[in-house]
Amino acid sequence: xxxxxxxRKQQIVDLALELLQTRGFENFSYQDLARQLGIxxxxxxxxxxKKEDLGVALCQAIQDWHERxxxxxxxxxxxxxxKLDRYVRGTLRYGGCEKKICPLSSLQADIASLPEAMRPxxxxxxxxxxxxxxxxxxxxxxxxxxxxxxxxxxxxxLVVLTCKAALQYSRVHGSEMFDEAMAQMKxxxxxxx
Amino acid sequence: xxxxxxxRKQQIVDLALELLQTRGFENFSYQDLARQLGIxxxxxxxxxxKKEDLGVALCQAIQDWHERxxxxxxxxxxxxxxKLDRYVRGTLRYGGCEKKICPLSSLQADIASLPEAMRPxxxxxxxxxxxxxxxxxxxxxxxxxxxxxxxxxxxxxLVVLTCKAALQYSRVHGSEMFDEAMAQMKxxxxxxx
DNA sequence: GTCTATAGCTAGATAGAC
DNA sequence: GTCTATCTAGCTATAGAC
Numbered sequence: 001x002x003x004x005x006x007x008r009k010q011q012i013v014d015l016a017l018e019l020l021q022t023r024g025f026e027n028f029s030y031q032d033l034a035r036q037l038g039i040x041x042x043x044x045x046x047x048x049x050k051k052e053d054l055g056v057a058l059c060q061a062i063q064d065w066h067e068r069x070x071x072x073x074x075x076x077x078x079x080x081x082x083k084l085d086r087y088v089r090g091t092l093r094y095g096g097c098e099k100k101i102c103p104l105s106s107l108q109a110d111i112a113s114l115p116e117a118m119r120p121x122x123x124x125x126x127x128x129x130x131x132x133x134x135x136x137x138x139x140x141x142x143x144x145x146x147x148x149x150x151x152x153x154x155x156x157x158l159v160v161l162t163c164k165a166a167l168q169y170s171r172v173h174g175s176e177m178f179d180e181a182m183a184q185m186k187x188x189x190x191x192x193x
Numbered sequence: 194x195x196x197x198x199x200x201r202k203q204q205i206v207d208l209a210l211e212l213l214q215t216r217g218f219e220n221f222s223y224q225d226l227a228r229q230l231g232i233x234x235x236x237x238x239x240x241x242x243k244k245e246d247l248g249v250a251l252c253q254a255i256q257d258w259h260e261r262x263x264x265x266x267x268x269x270x271x272x273x274x275x276k277l278d279r280y281v282r283g284t285l286r287y288g289g290c291e292k293k294i295c296p297l298s299s300l301q302a303d304i305a306s307l308p309e310a311m312r313p314x315x316x317x318x319x320x321x322x323x324x325x326x327x328x329x330x331x332x333x334x335x336x337x338x339x340x341x342x343x344x345x346x347x348x349x350x351l352v353v354l355t356c357k358a359a360l361q362y363s364r365v366h367g368s369e370m371f372d373e374a375m376a377q378m379k380x381x382x383x384x385x386x
Numbered sequence: 387g388t389c390t391a392t393a394g395c396t397a398g399a400t401a402g403a404c
Numbered sequence: 405g406t407c408t409a410t411c412t413a414g415c416t417a418t419a420g421a422c
Contacts, residue, residue, distance in 0.1 A: 008405080023306060024303065042406070043406050046406075150376075158374055161355050165361075168358075234415095235390080392419085393419100394416090
């Protein structure tokens, strides 16, 4: 029935997103999805004929997540530092635990093997995120909460890059490394110049 | 003959390292290696019976590279900033071009699927690299070239993380993003406090 | 050291019954 | 929408000839 179709599709996307963050796009299979959902591979193929189709749906799901989170942040009546904290502890992680990295980092790592259709989507998602963080930093610098030299965009690149890599490292070295990196980053942006 | 054995083994490791940096450990096969070297899969298995054995050899090769590069840097009579530049443009890249990321980042991304034997090796390699960069930053702060708040180790984490992520991003967004991130990072370390 | 041949498995994907 | 059955292709790995 139509109702279950949507639910099932959503279940598949949710699980695939989790496997993307823990194992990478090329390192989970329709078999993995089928087993964990209690259905067969053929059923997954019914919803997403090719894995590439699933990949595109994953990008769309991330896009939706971004849009929800970014507009929540814009509506949130807090300081730039608080918003940045919410980004670091929430948005960036996509409901993540210690074993999950950012789904965009995961896709970047597999870029050479990724289906062609996913690459422009990935680039757009990265750009969208950078734009959002740049907006945050701009606000913070304007009202004096943050201080850093140079271009806002360049600093946004630095912040986003650090967050992503910190998630990747913390999977190998423990979450203290994530906290250490975030604390140092913050110190640089309130102490500099 | 013994002489060719060593050469062949080295050829395999060199090529595997390149594929590790471009595609990831789980995304190249003995078939890929065999094809590009003009031999058969069975021959690769002669040198590295299991893929895990090849993986361990890759870690060892990276370790050797680190040791060579780090001691060259220590012997180099330049400023801390110059040494940092050499790290960013040379050591970090492992002979890399625009399509290659750091081999350690690549292994981190695949951590969940990696053979058990490679994980402690990966952690040790990361730590070794962090130690080296911390040493550089310490020297730079001591002689007044660099200035940054907080712990040297924490700043080293920040620098290394940024470099690694910048390589990953630049594969998707072009090398200008790498340059932009490095420039901003440097600005923060000479301008702050 | 390199080869042919092959085992055993898993991947993505499709056809067709229900 | 989900199933069984099946296909093709790729993977890691091994045995044994040369």
